[in-house]
Amino acid sequence: MIRLEEHIKIATAEAIVELYESEVDPNNIQVQATRKDLTGDFTLVVFPLLKISKKNPVLTGEEIGKKLTEKIQEIDSFEVVKGFLNLNLKAAFWVNYLNSILTSEKYGQKCADENAPLVMVEYSSPNTNKPLHLGHIRNNLLGFSVSQLLKATGKNVKMVNLVNDRGIHICKSMLAWQKWGEGATPESTGKKGDRLVGDYYVLFEKALQQQIGELIEQGTDKETAVKNAPLLVEAQNMLRKWEAGDDIVIDLWKNMNAWVYKGFDKTYADLGIWFDKIYYESETYKLGKNLVVKGLEDGVLYQKDDGSVWADLRDDGLDEKLLLRSDGTSVYMTQDLGTAHQRYSDSAFENHVYVVGNEQIYHFKVLSIVLKKLGYEWADLLFHLSYGMVELPEGKMKSREGKVVDADDLIREMVESAAEVSNELGKLDNFSDDEKNTIFKQIALGALKYFILKVDPVKTMLFDPKESIDFNGNTGPFIQYTYVRIQSVLRKAREQGIEIPIQLDSSTDVSEKEISLIRKLYEYPDLLNEAGNQYSPALIANYLYDLVKEFNQFYQHHQIIKEDNATKRAFRLALSNFVAKNINDGMSILGIEMPERM
């Protein structure tokens, strides 16, 4: 169905030719939804046309309004307010619009076939040395949601994860376990695997700091102490052994990683997210090394006297960037070069989105430039979707100071408070414990996900653990609740044998509130598109909130199944049903499940 704004733009361009004998590109004509507090459906902004009409805004608006009313049958009347031409449509237009979308399977969405462009989305990218925290939650939710959003706009999406399973930091927790672990396992301690390994990392850092302190006390200067502390040297040795494939080190590494993955899998499952493929740094860093060596041979990179390999980015306004250490081991950048190359070989993508925090903007800038230098044109297809940090009231989360909000703890606490609120309301008293627990989880995660996703990704956001996430107001549960109410009405209608129509009578008498609800629905296809272009689930979240608010007002003031007039009743049922469907579609892009009752 063609959008009416397009009609209006084209008709306006025609009107301008007829009235003022001047050609205007319809795309330059501004048509927007009329402000909510004024009467009208669409508004034509006439200011930009004054240069052409050489008349005052009111007169210009009147003249164009008259022409448009003649040209477009859907227009009922118009009104010029200041420089704005407000167009009032016939109610039948909106009823017909609803009618035309009523049976659409995926309203506003584009379905991807095999020929649709492939977008790779990397998100999560955890380190195996610490459990997931609130920052990762933002990453995971954003990455998953953006993936769903891109799917809804007609892309084939491959969700990938990159596990940081190698490097000096991993050796630190391994070493600590070896020294002080006394054979502890997740089974023997009852701790989640990622938590257990994380604890050894913390232990290592503490011991290392202490050691450094002692060295300084004994008269070593600070720089040397930090560089040469025995524990650190030991960890570095271990990393070299790891890269050399030492059996004992590799065995230990495999063992501990397996614990961590099991723990991560649980957290991912709780969050309701997954990946199509998982890449491991341990498998790609060598590819990166090869690329670097080749770049060195080709003279694109250079080697310093100590053997370290660098890229010179000074011509690009950046600095020199280390790609291989003097001892030949790789850094983060090295493996990311390899990973990117691997992925493009796996499947040539149209676009590769990295969902990674904004503290790595520099890293991804360098990544693209270095790949380009190495001769890979597809470096231009990489896009860093950088998002802001999640801060606590006292500032940034700091793992080392224990100032983190653990992901598992947070999810558990959310479920607990959802249960508390729900039990207080007592609406689920007749349900089994299993059913209740499912619903508590849906509500808890709905609240958490919506809370995080409604915020514009680029912005730093604040999370106050003391003021736990709300279930009232602009929240996930508010949206879920509206959905549940609609389901309840529909259920009752079915029980009474009232059918939900798929065809509407265009002469149905509809109220202003009903029209504004359809108007809201009308916005969705464009909004979805825009959200996809901007990689912003926040736009979807805000749309859903507006829609639901609109519906609740309608619900408050209109009866649905109790309406006596059968035509009106049918219309309201169809409208409610469609709103519920739209809520469900939108929320599933946010990765939020809908309960049927709550």
Place this chain on the structure above:
RNA sequence: GGCCCCAUAGUUCAAGGGAUAGAACAGAAGUUUCCUAAACUUCAGAUUCAGGUUCGAGUCCUGGUGGGGCUACCA
């Protein structure tokens, strides 16, 4: 020092260069013989500052202030 990002009610968030800057929470006051009151209705309250571009600026440009990030042989 250099580069990048952010700044809107007491608080947390909205607002594709367009009209009187929207919500929510917190605060004050209402609405259940009626399809789920996790709702609805009132009230009160904000664009960091100074310039500029424009018919029109929260939005674009320049500068200042404030906050954050990056600038590692960490990731």
